[in-house]
Each structure stands twice: as C-alpha cells, then as structure tokens.
Amino acid sequence: MTSVGPLLRGWRENRRLSQLDLSVAADISTRHISFLETGRARPSREMILRIADCLDLPLRERNRLLLSAGFAPVYGETSLSNPRMAAIQAAIRQVLTGHEPYPAVVVDQRWNLVDANAGLALLADGIDPDLTANVLRASLHPEGLAPRIVNHGEWRAHLLHRLRRQIAFTADPELTSLYEELRGYPCDQPEPEIEFPGPGDIFVPMRLRHDEGELRFFSIMATFGTPLDVTVAELAIESFFPADDHTRRVMTEFAR
Structure with missing residues (x-):
C-alpha cells in the first residue's frame, strides 16, 4: 500500500x-x-x-x-440492501416513479446501473442486457444505443467530456479504463472538442431515432446533498426530460 x-x-x-x-x-x-x-x-x-x-x-x-496512515476508515460503505438504507431506497424509488413516464436511472460512481424506472424501456429497447449493466457503455457501444442517436458525435463528445471531468476529480483508475474503452468505439460523425452552442441552443440534447419520429431529451443529474457513507456519496440519479412536445406525446403514449 x-x-x-x-x-x-x-x-x-x-x-x-x-x-x-x-x-x-x-x-x-x-x-x-x-x-x-x-x-x-x-x-x-x-x-x-x-x-x-x-x-x-x-x-x-x-x-x-x-x-x-494506519487509521481505520471513518466513512462506511453500506450495501443498498441493508435495512439502514431504507430511507435512501425509498427516496430513490420516489424520484424514479415520480419521473415516469420519462426515463430515469440510478448509477454508481463508475456508471453501473443500480436502478431504473419503467421509462428506461424505450431507451433500452433491443440493447443487449449485458451492455445495459453500464449506462455509458450502453449509450456509446455500436451494439447499444449509439446507432439510434442522430447526433452521435455531439452526444458522444458530451459524455466523454463529462467522464474526463469525473476522472480528474476522483482519479479512479477504473473510470480511466472505461474512458479508454469508450473512446475506442467507432463514430462516423464529427466530435466537437468544445460544446459550442448554435443559435437558440441552451443544452446538448440526445436526439433518438424512433418509429414515431425523432425524440429529443435533455437530462438532469441529482446526488445526495450531505452523504457520510461511500455508497450514498457515489450514487447519482440521471433524469431524462422531453425537449419538445412531440417527445412528450410519444412518451405518454408509450407509457399507456
């Protein structure tokens, strides 16, 4: 050590x-x-x-x-299945179900899927379950969501940029390995080095091909505000919102 x-x-x-x-x-x-x-x-x-x-x-x-330095750890790392985490589990479930019919996922620090709501089914449709175990891998893998993302290059650049910032903060070698893996996936679209907004742009949307026409989403990341446990500190909830009325209507119908 x-x-x-x-x-x-x-x-x-x-x-x-x-x-x-x-x-x-x-x-x-x-x-x-x-x-x-x-x-x-x-x-x-x-x-x-x-x-x-x-x-x-x-x-x-x-x-x-x-x-x-020879001292015992101060911060616990409690399994989510532990009864002590009942309040955390309840809060997560409330956020996930309250966000339906729109997709929402819970991930750990390494973007492994911890939980999700029913709305994820639309995004994960047809993706190998082995890929969905990691949200970033499922998003960018050529056998995952990537072929259905209209702005693949732009969205990929956004995700990789976010992952680089996380690596800089955590210095986690497993995140570095994940980054190198994701960067090696093919992409036939330009990947902007800087997210430069076009006229009227206020966020980078995920534009998804769908039988009902293109769907557009943006997302919000939420974390626990005062964690004193490693597990809780490393959890994050990503909630996807419809970026236009068409997407909202399709998601509502999908839920029915």
Whole structure:
C-alpha cells in the first residue's frame, strides 16, 4: 500500500495546488506540509481529514488516506440492501416513479446501473442486457444505443467530456479504463472538442431515432446533498426530460 505522504502529494498536485496554497487553506505551515509529504512527520487522523476536506476528496479516497496512515476508515460503505438504507431506497424509488413516464436511472460512481424506472424501456429497447449493466457503455457501444442517436458525435463528445471531468476529480483508475474503452468505439460523425452552442441552443440534447419520429431529451443529474457513507456519496440519479412536445406525446403514449 502506498504510504500517506506520496498520496497527499499526489492529490495536492492533482488539485493543482502548491504547498503554500494548501498550507493556507488547511491552516498548516508549509514546512509541516512538506514533512507530511516526505514522511518526516506522521499526520494525525484529524490532520488527514482536514487536508482531505481542503482538497475536496471523495469519501472513498479519504478512507484510503486514513488506511495508508494506519487509521481505520471513518466513512462506511453500506450495501443498498441493508435495512439502514431504507430511507435512501425509498427516496430513490420516489424520484424514479415520480419521473415516469420519462426515463430515469440510478448509477454508481463508475456508471453501473443500480436502478431504473419503467421509462428506461424505450431507451433500452433491443440493447443487449449485458451492455445495459453500464449506462455509458450502453449509450456509446455500436451494439447499444449509439446507432439510434442522430447526433452521435455531439452526444458522444458530451459524455466523454463529462467522464474526463469525473476522472480528474476522483482519479479512479477504473473510470480511466472505461474512458479508454469508450473512446475506442467507432463514430462516423464529427466530435466537437468544445460544446459550442448554435443559435437558440441552451443544452446538448440526445436526439433518438424512433418509429414515431425523432425524440429529443435533455437530462438532469441529482446526488445526495450531505452523504457520510461511500455508497450514498457515489450514487447519482440521471433524469431524462422531453425537449419538445412531440417527445412528450410519444412518451405518454408509450407509457399507456
């Protein structure tokens, strides 16, 4: 296991902070920051948590820092099936069912599908169930949703850009592997490097081919506001909304 000093230095550099920047934010001397990073000083549990908070680290990584310094993890990682998570499960189910007939999914940090509502059936129709286990893989795989996405290049660029930002925040190697996999999928459309809006554009829609005509969706991401558990902190709900009246009518009829 990597010792705490190199981990602290790695995260500080990941956040593009100097030792002086971190010392000011954490109210610790620059000299002590240097000693912690080189192993000349051993941080207390409280010191690690203070620095981790200043670096805005995910709860999983805060636990990893504690373990590397010889301390027990502070933040639990509770299965959703645990009775203690009943309130979380109820909140998720309320959001999912309340959003019908429009699609909504619950994913973990690595975009694995945790739960979904009935509206997802329209998006997932005809996709291999093995692909639907991961939402990003199902969206961009050539045997997934990708062939039905009218603006495949634009939507793909949007998803990959969002994933790159998440990797920068979490430094999760599994997300990096997923990114490299997704980037290797074929795409026969231009992929804009920058999301530059056209006249009247206010978001990047997902434009989907359908028997009833093109459907257009935009999405909203929601997370739990005050998580103290790794599982809860890594859950996200993506809710898709109709971007025009035609899509709204088709989704309403589909639900019937």
